[in-house]
Amino acid sequence: MSSFKGWFLAIAFTAILAHSSSATSVYFDFGYDNSTSAGSNYNDVIIDGAGGVRPQPIVLANTIDSTGASTGIGLSVSGFFPGGNPNGAGTGGTSLSGAAAATFVASSAVDNVFTHVAAFGNQATNPKGFVVLSGLNDSKAYDFTIFASRVGVGDNRETKYTVTGSNSAITYLNAANNTSNLTAVTGIYPTAGSITINVEKGPNNSNGTGFAYLGAMRMDYAAVPEPTTLGLMGLSSLGLIFRRRFV
Ligand SMILES: [Ca+2]
Ligand SMILES: [Ca+2]
Secondary structure: OOHHHHHHHHHHHHHHHHHHOOOEEEEEEEEEOOOOOHHHOEEEEEEEOOOOOOOOOEEEOOOEOOOOOEOOOEEEEEOOOOOOEOOOEOEOOOOOOHHHHHHOOHHHHOOEEEEEOOOEOOEOOEOOEEEEEEOOOOOOOEEEEEEOOEOOOOOOOEEEEEEEOOOEEEEEEEOEOOOOOOEEEEEEOOEOOEEEEEEEEOOOOOOOOOOEEEOEEEEEEOOOOOHHHHHHHHHHHHHHHHHHHHO
């Protein structure tokens, strides 16, 4: 690569990073009502606890972002077992660590909502859970970072997350004894203002009941720069290159 191209790419990348710094983040804590995260500007999706089992879908009409500001983005959660799992990272002598600790608060990582393929409790099956986001902007790309954890187990509890808008992506995370790993998909565009996340057992999951988990999620998005702004950024970058090389 010529140095000219190298400089151009470096400056363009810097411009993208600068732009990304203005991204909005929306956090979700899926699980119990005894470890809520609203105090950290999360959106709690509580499926059971002291208040009893909540009927699904669980609907949040207007979520908040990480500053506590209303987003106008709605959430509907359905299809999961009607009860949470409180046995995530932070229980059983474990603690949240690494990338997961850097991204999510402990109260969001310790509990989950979950699906199961075989019969469990009083449920024959709940093989697929759905998280539906609404009120999104079809011209914006949305990124998703996901955590799930079930400690104290000896099998594989890989979970498959399929994120679908006008495009789609699939990612996987083994929740078994996970205290640090995240998974993510990026660049999903809504269709008719909506993106759906399906949660189900992954192909490497060896659990006899086929448990799959969703513990915490962050959604990131940024304003789309106007074409004129992009053009100015490009011209500015070129100007910088010429000053660097020829002055
Ligand atoms: Ca929680
Ligand atoms: Ca949680």
